[in-house]
Amino acid sequence: MKTLTQATARDLMTSPVITLPQDATISEALALFEDEGISGVPVVDEAGHVVGVLSQDDVARDEHLRKDRLETGRDWPFGEPDENLENQERELLAREDYSPETLGRDTVSDWMNPRLIAVAPATPLKAVCEVLRREGIHRVLVMERRRLKGIITSSDIVAWLAEHA
Numbered sequence: 307m308k309t310l311t312q313a314t315a316r317d318l319m320t321s322p323v324i325t326l327p328q329d330a331t332i333s334e335a336l337a338l339f340e341d342e343g344i345s346g347v348p349v350v351d352e353a354g355h356v357v358g359v360l361s362q363d364d365v366a367r368d369e370h371l372r373k374d375r376l377e378t379g380r381d382w383p384f385g386e387p388d389e390n391l392e393n394q395e396r397e398l399l400a401r402e403d404y405s406p407e408t409l410g411r412d413t414v415s416d417w418m419n420p421r422l423i424a425v426a427p428a429t430p431l432k433a434v435c436e437v438l439r440r441e442g443i444h445r446v447l448v449m450e451r452r453r454l455k456g457i458i459t460s461s462d463i464v465a466w467l468a469e470h471a
Contacts, residue, residue, distance in 0.1 A: 310471055313431040318466050319448045319456025325350045328357055328415035335360055335414055346445055348454060349418045356447065356454050358418035365417060424449040427456070431466075434458060 308317055325348045326335055339345060339362055346361030424447040425434055437446055438460060448456035 315429040316427040321456035323457045330414045358420040360418040
């Protein structure tokens, strides 16, 4: 049994990885999330190359905008919500992640995050955790020579630690 300092991405990763084709619909993605009990997946092109990642957060964020359900609670990013809500919404929409170009589209490739964050199979567990923390993400791809080998989620790390630490 490997110790905490010996564990690598290969020891923690889930493989094979559930993926979605880039032309899948958001409805198909949500059904997959529910059926598989997952919250995100890599998105692949016709050749099987990873072109992005889609998470429930990506879908939820756009759904709030598409259905005019912007939340205005305590954590509102532009000060307290007030009668100036229209200006605040305009400022929010100006942010890259909330651009109006994403509204009204329903394919995975339109809603996914195209930024790939990956580690190699031999990456030590500590370095995997540092990537997750630094990037503020809950899953990291495990890739070797640009090929998807596995995926590690924060839940995978907790489960491994519960069993091995």
